[in-house]
Amino acid sequence: MAENLVNFGILGCAKIAIKLARAINLAPNSTLYAIASRSLEKAKQFALQNGLPETIKIYGSYEELLDDPSIEVVYLPLPTSLHVQWTVLAAQKKKHVLLEKPVALDVGDLDKILEACVSNGVQFLDGSMWLHHPRTMRMKELLFDSNLVGHVDFVSCVNLFLFS
Template identity: 60%
Template sequence: MAIEAPIRTGILGCAEIARKLSRAISLSPNAALSAVASRSIDKAKAFAEANGFPPHAKIYGSYESLLDDPDIDAVYVPLPTSLHLHWAVLAAKKNKHLLLEKPVALNVSEFDVILEAVESSGVQLMDGTMWMHHPRTLTMKDFLSDADHFGQLKTVHSCFSSAADPAFLKNDIRVKPDLDGLGALGDLGWYCIR
C-alpha cells in the first residue's frame, strides 16, 4: 500500500482562529504545516514561533508570496470575510486547494465567483464550518424532526450568546462590520439561522 505525501498547507493570515487550525493541521497524519503569511514578516514569524510551526515551515511577509510557492498544495484562509473573494479566487488560480473560514463569502454572488474559480482550476473548496459537519448536528436534526417526540415543528426560536469582555467589544473583528463586512452576524449569527 503506497503512502500518500501529506498535503502541504499554508495559512494566509495570523487570525486568532488560525492558532487552533494550525494545531489541527500539525496533528493531522495527512497534512503538513508548511507556511504562514502575513502582511508583516515579523508578525508571521511571531505567529509561527508561538504556534509551534516546524523549523522547515516557510514564513512570508505577503499573501502573494505564499500563493506563488509551488511547494504549497492548499491554503487555509482565516482572513476577514470581506477579503475572501479576492484571496480565494487568486489562490484557486494559483492551483491551491482552499479551506475558507466561515462565512465563505459576503453574499451568494461572491460565493458563485469563488465556486467558478475553484471549478475552473480543478481545486477543492471546503468551508471552515465545523459545526455543520459534526455528526452531532445531524443527530440533533433527526431528533428534532421526529414527529413522535415533537409533532410537526413549525417554528424554532434560537439564541446565541457569549461572554464578551471590554477588549473583545473594542477590538474583535466581529464587532467591526466595516472590516469584516458581516460583523457578528456572519461569524456567530449563522449558528441560529442555520
C-alpha cells in the same frame, strides 16, 4: 506518518489559525508547510508564539505564499470581505482552498469563489464547525428527542456539489 504529505499554507494569523495549524500538524497525511501575514514580523511572531516547527516557511505577504509551488492547499482565516480576492487568486495558482466561514458576503461573491475553483480544477471547502454549532443541537432535538420523525437509528449527510 503518510508517505505523501499534503502541504498546507495559511494566509493570515487570526486566532482560529492557531487551532487549524495544530489540526493540520496532527493529521497523519498533512503538514503545515508555510504561514503568511501582511508583514514578515507578524508571521514570525505567530510561528514563535504558537510553537510552530522551525522548518515552517514564513512569508511577509500572501502573494509570496501563493507563489510557492510546494503548497497544495491554503487555509484562509481572513475577514469575509477579503475572501473573494484571495480565494480567486489561490484557485488561479492551482491551490485547493479551505475557507473560514462565513464564506462570502452574498451569493454573488460565493458564485465568484465557486467559479474560480471549478474553472481551475481545485477543491473548495468551508470551515464550518457544524458539530459545535447551535443548529446541530437543534437538529438533534428535532430528530432524536422530540420524536417528530419517529425512531431514528442513523443519520448520514453529504454535501455534494456537482459541476458540469
